[in-house]
Amino acid sequence: MNDERLGNSPALTVSQLSGDLKRAIEDRFGFVRVRGEVSGWRGPHASGHCYFSLKDASARIEAVIWKGVYGRMRVRPAEGLEVIASGKLTTFPNSSKYQIVVEAIEPAGLGALMALLEERRRKLAAEGLFEEARKQRLPYLPAVIGVVTSPTGAVIRDILHRLSDRFPRRVIVWPVRVQGETSAAEVAAAIRGFDALAPGGAPPRPDVLIVARGGGSLEDLWSFNEEAVARAAAECRIPLISAIGHETDWTLLDHVADLRAPTPTGAAEKVVPVRADLLAQLGDLARRHAAAALRLVERRRRDLRAAARAMPTPDALVAGPRQRLDRAGERLGAGVARGVDARRLALSRLAHRLAAQSPGARLARERAGLSALDARLSRAVGLGGERRAARLAALSDRLRQGFAARLAVARQRGAGRTQQLEQLGGRMLRALRQNHAARTARLAAVTQLFASLGYKQVLARGFALVRDEAGQPIHAAAAVRPGQRLDIQFADGAVVAHEGASARPRPAVRPARDKPGQGDLF
Numbered sequence: 128m129n130d131e132r133l134g135n136s137p138a139l140t141v142s143q144l145s146g147d148l149k150r151a152i153e154d155r156f157g158f159v160r161v162r163g164e165v166s167g168w169r170g171p172h173a174s175g176h177c178y179f180s181l182k183d184a185s186a187r188i189e190a191v192i193w194k195g196v197y198g199r200m201r202v203r204p205a206e207g208l209e210v211i212a213s214g215k216l217t218t219f220p221n222s223s224k225y226q227i228v229v230e231a232i233e234p235a236g237l238g239a240l241m242a243l244l245e246e247r248r249r250k251l252a253a254e255g256l257f258e259e260a261r262k263q264r265l266p267y268l269p270a271v272i273g274v275v276t277s278p279t280g281a282v283i284r285d286i287l288h289r290l291s292d293r294f295p296r297r298v299i300v301w302p303v304r305v306q307g308e309t310s311a312a313e314v315a316a317a318i319r320g321f322d323a324l325a326p327g328g329a330p331p332r333p334d335v336l337i338v339a340r341g342g343g344s345l346e347d348l349w350s351f352n353e354e355a356v357a358r359a360a361a362e363c364r365i366p367l368i369s370a371i372g373h374e375t376d377w378t379l380l381d382h383v384a385d386l387r388a389p390t391p392t393g394a395a396e397k398v399v400p401v402r403a404d405l406l407a408q409l410g411d412l413a414r415r416h417a418a419a420a421l422r423l424v425e426r427r428r429r430d431l432r433a434a435a436r437a438m439p440t441p442d443a444l445v446a447g448p449r450q451r452l453d454r455a456g457e458r459l460g461a462g463v464a465r466g467v468d469a470r471r472l473a474l475s476r477l478a479h480r481l482a483a484q485s486p487g488a489r490l491a492r493e494r495a496g497l498s499a500l501d502a503r504l505s506r507a508v509g510l511g512g513e514r515r516a517a518r519l520a521a522l523s524d525r526l527r528q529g530f531a532a533r534l535a536v537a538r539q540r541g542a543g544r545t546q547q548l549e550q551l552g553g554r555m556l557r558a559l560r561q562n563h564a565a566r567t568a569r570l571a572a573v574t575q576l577f578a579s580l581g582y583k584q585v586l587a588r589g590f591a592l593v594r595d596e597a598g599q600p601i602h603a604a605a606a607v608r609p610g611q612r613l614d615i616q617f618a619d620g621a622v623v624a625h626e627g628a629s630a631r632p633r634p635a636v637r638p639a640r641d642k643p644g645q646g647d648l649f
Contacts, residue, residue: 160213161188161227162235168206171197179204181212181227189226190214201308201353202232208243209235241345244352247379251354256361262385263366265398266334271297272398273333273365275317278302282339282370282391289395294402299330305340310350314338315359322363335398336363338380339370339391351378360384370394586618 163181171177175194180187190212192200204210214229234243251257272290276282278300290296301321303313324332338360340351350356351371360367360383369384370391381387388394482488578584586592593601594614601607613624 158214159216159227160211162211163188163209165204165206165208165210168204177204181210189224190229191226192229192232196230200232201311202234202243204232205243205246211235244345244379247352247354247357248382251357251379251383256357257382261361265366265368265386268294268399269296269334271299271331271333273321273336274298274300274339275303275314275321275336276300276339276391277305280305280341282341285392286337286339286395289392290399293396294399294405296399297331299333304350306343306347306350311353311356314350315353315355318356318359318363318367322365333365336365336367337370337388337391337394337398338367338384339394340372341391342373342376348372348376348378351380354379356380357383368394368398583618586616592616 161181163183166180166182166187168179169177171194175197177192177197179190181190182188192204197203202210210232211234212227212229213231213233214227216225216227218225255261274283274286276286283300287298290298299321301317303317304310305314318336318338321333321336324330326332338351340348348371351369357379360369360380366385368386368388369378369381370388370393371378371380374389386397388397582592592615594616595601596612596614598614601613607613615622615624
């Protein structure tokens with residue numbers, strides 16, 4: 128019975144059976160939401176797709192996230208994270224498995240969110256984004272304050288109200304969503320937008336930033352726990368204050384920001400001082416300055432009076448110089464007498480030296496010296512003449528002998544050069560004759576070759592040369608135009624021909640190559 132029932136069933140191929148199973152599963156379970164723990168997370172593949180498994184205590188199901196979906200996800204899967212995955216259930220025929228194509232993921236409960244938050248916190252802390260050394264100091268009194276928050280909430284009104292009470296400043300609001308899927312991207316873009324403004328431009332670059340939001344649950348504040356917002360705050364070059372939620376609420380932005388305010392109103396209080404307090408402090412400082420100036424003037428007056436009492440009288444000041452002047456007057460007479468005596472002694476010495484240097488004495492000394500030099504010159508002239516005469520005679524003999532020797536050598540060289548010149552003249556005459564004979568023979572050969580290759584020899588054999596009216600040779604019948612004038616040259620003369628007219632002879636013309644310019648090939 129069972130054998131007959133099996134024998135009547137049609138045989139299905141593996142592909143047909145896999146297709147039937149795929150359609151049945153997709154029709155029955157089109158869109159599902161599955162809660163489980165992420166296992167075997169392998170991150171984005173080389174193709175950009177992500178593969179992992181969802182498991183619980185007793186079962187496991189394969190999951191895949193396509194590349195385009197993964198790029199849009201607000202919550203990214205992580206190993207061991209409990210999530211709720213939404214997607215379509217389908218099969219993979221090549222391995223006979225079913226899997227879920229995930230389109231959205233959300234954490235499964237507060238515990239999963241806290242685990243994910245703690246993992247991100249450890250990651251950013253390891254990169255040094257929470258270090259106190261990289262945090263910037265806030266300006267004491269900023270001229271422009273940038274606020275990143277929702278423009279319709281109570282947060283911005285509280286900030287503006289508190290700023291107007293303490294110290295009115297210019298406020299620029301960058302409107303963003305503070306909750307939802309696009310909130311994190313908008314907040315990060317607002318922080319980078321404020322940071323990209325040029326100083327002194329329009330709108331002006333803020334001196335300090337406030338990122339603010341009211342209180343809420345962990346899920347409501349999750350946008351400020353996103354990694355994109357934390358990194359944008361860490362890269363911001365403008366001092367940034369985080370004012371998210373209430374005093375008990377903490378986000379990753381609070382760790383990265385340069386200053387954390389417990390509430391948005393507290394951020395407004397931290398960013399500017401109280402103007403009334405500053406005015407009171409300024410008035411107090413002005414009063415203290417005036418009192419200090421009066422005390423300083425009075426102290427200087429007392430010092431001046433004390434110094435005046437301690438100073439001596441004018442007579443006491445000049446008594447000492449007067450006594451020194453009297454003593455100097457007494458010493459002056461004796462000093463003048465000694466000076467005159469010393470000058471007289473020096474003058475007598477100079478007079479003695481001057482007498483020795485008088486013109487008469489110097490002339491006598493010069494005459495005596497000149498007489499001695501004249502006697503020495505006479506003796507030297509006589510001795511020098513005798514020596515020069517002897518040396519001149521010796522040189523004359525040597526010159527005569529050398530001239531005779533050189534004349535003999537020159538005569539010998541002249542005879543040899545004359546003989547060599549006669550030999551070279553004979554060799555040159557023979558070479559010129561041989562060269563002339565060779566060139567004459569070559570010229571005769573070239574003339575004979577020219578005569579045999581010239582076009583006139585071709586004409587003598589019965590051919591004719593056809594030229595156009597410009598004297599250029601015509602090589603083909605297709606080049607002749609109707610009615611064109613033709614010059615036909617024979618060996619004994621030339622004729623002019625036209626189409627439809629008889630040819631008439633004309634004297635032979637000289638070839639075109641006899642004209643200046645390029646010659647004729649023929």
